[in-house]
Each structure stands twice: as structure tokens, then as C-alpha cells.
Amino acid sequence: MAATGCDVPTDEQVLVAIYTPHDHAAVCALWREADMGTPHSDQFASEMASGGIVLLARFGSTDHAVPVCGSVALVVERRHAIVSHLVVAPWARRRGIATLLMRRLEQRARSAGIKMLYLYCLRDNAPAAELYLREGWTLDRLYNGPLSIVRPILVRLGLRRPPLPGLIRWRKKLSMH
Numbered sequence: 001m002a003a004t005g006c007d008v009p010t011d012e013q014v015l016v017a018i019y020t021p022h023d024h025a026a027v028c029a030l031w032r033e034a035d036m037g038t039p040h041s042d043q044f045a046s047e048m049a050s051g052g053i054v055l056l057a058r059f060g061s062t063d064h065a066v067p068v069c070g071s072v073a074l075v076v077e078r079r080h081a082i083v084s085h086l087v088v089a090p091w092a093r094r095r096g097i098a099t100l101l102m103r104r105l106e107q108r109a110r111s112a113g114i115k116m117l118y119l120y121c122l123r124d125n126a127p128a129a130e131l132y133l134r135e136g137w138t139l140d141r142l143y144n145g146p147l148s149i150v151r152p153i154l155v156r157l158g159l160r161r162p163p164l165p166g167l168i169r170w171r172k173k174l175s176m177h
């Protein structure tokens with residue numbers, strides 16, 4: 001069950017907007033700060049073009065020049081709606097930004113008629129796990145079984161693109177209301 005205790009910033013405090021290519025530099029800066037590498041130049045644009053959603057959060061503004069404090073994306077892969085790119089700048093953490101972004105993304109997914117969300121996360125990512133549990137996500141699958149032995153062969157044959165071992169798949173059923 002989703003918890004209600006987390007203080008989520010108000011609309012005046014943090015504005016959530018859909019990614020545009022003008023935001024690319026700000027997203028790169030966020031990812032650098034969070035030690036997440038650099039997104040490909042057209043990664044978010046192509047996710048948006050293929051029906052995905054990318055949301056960005058900024059304190060008090062949607063101006064492209066203002067630093068982005070958080071990002072999250074929804075992509076549809078093999079008929080699964082997958083949440084990805086959840087990152088909050090280190091200086092903005094524990095202020096409800098990730099919770100806000102996830103809730104906004106869920107609203108949009110619901111409006112698009114999506115009934116189940118999935119996301120992949122490293123098993124040792126305790127902060128993220130705390131957040132997902134708190135937001136009503138359920139552990140769906142652990143990727144550390146025998147498949148990991150044959151994974152490279154399957155990948156080479158182009159038969160599948162399984163996630164890396166040590167990943168957890170989480171899911172959340174979206175209630176329609």
C-alpha cells in the first residue's frame with residue numbers, strides 16, 4: 001500500500017515539466033552531479049518520440065537556464081511500461097523530489113491507460129528500494145538465477161536482451177480512479 005507520510009513539495013516549490021531538447025544541457029549537468037554518466041544527446045528526445053514521457057523537476061521555475069534537480073522517464077519496451085532515469089541531484093535529496101516525480105509519472109501513465117508499471121534497480125540500491133516500498137511498489141523478480149550463465153550466448157544470438165544480474169525488477173499496479 002502506498003504510504004502517505006512523505007512530505008512532497010508543492011507546485012510552487014518544485015515545478016515538474018516535460019523534457020524538451022532545450023533541457024539537454026541541464027539534464028547532462030544533473031547526471032554528472034549524480035555520477036550517472038552522460039545521457040546520449042538524443043536519448044530523451046528519442047524516448048519522447050517513441051511515445052515515452054520524460055519529466056524534469058526544477059525549484060520554482062521551468063526556465064531552461066535553471067538547474068534541473070530531478071528526472072524520471074517512462075518508456076514502453078516489449079509492451080511493458082518501464083520507469084527509468086530516476087535521478088535526483090545530491091543537493092536536492094530527501095526533500096521529496098523523487099516521490100513527486102514518481103507520483104506525477106504515475107498520474108500520466110494512468111491517463112494513458114497503463115495498468116502496470118515496472119522498473120529495474122540494482123539490488124544494493126537501498127535508498128531507491130526504501131522509496132519504492134514506501135510508494136507501494138512490489139518486488140517482482142530477481143535477476144541472479146541460472147539464466148545469467150547463458151545470458152551472453154542468448155545476447156550474442158540476438159535472442160534476448162536480459163537485464164544484468166544483480167538487478168531487481170519492481171512492479172506497481174496502477175489503480176484506476
Ligand SMILES: CC(C)(COP(=O)(O)OP(=O)(O)OC[C@H]1O[C@@H](n2cnc3c(N)ncnc32)[C@H](O)[C@@H]1OP(=O)(O)O)[C@@H](O)C(=O)NCCC(=O)NCCS
Nearest residue numbers: 086087088093094095096097098099120121127128130131
Ligand atoms: C533514490 C533517489 C532517486 C531518491 O531521491 P530523493 O528525492 O532523495 O527521494 P525522496 O526525498 O522522495 O525520498 C522519499 C523516501 O525514500 C526513502 N529514501 C530516499 N533516500 C533515502 C536514503 N538515502 N536512505 C534511506 N531511505 C531513503 C525514504 O523513505 C524517503 O522518505 P524520508 O526522506 O521521509 O525518510 C536519489 O537518492 C538518487 O537520485 N539516487 C541516485 C540515482 C538512483 O539510485 N536512482 C534510482 C535508480 S533505480
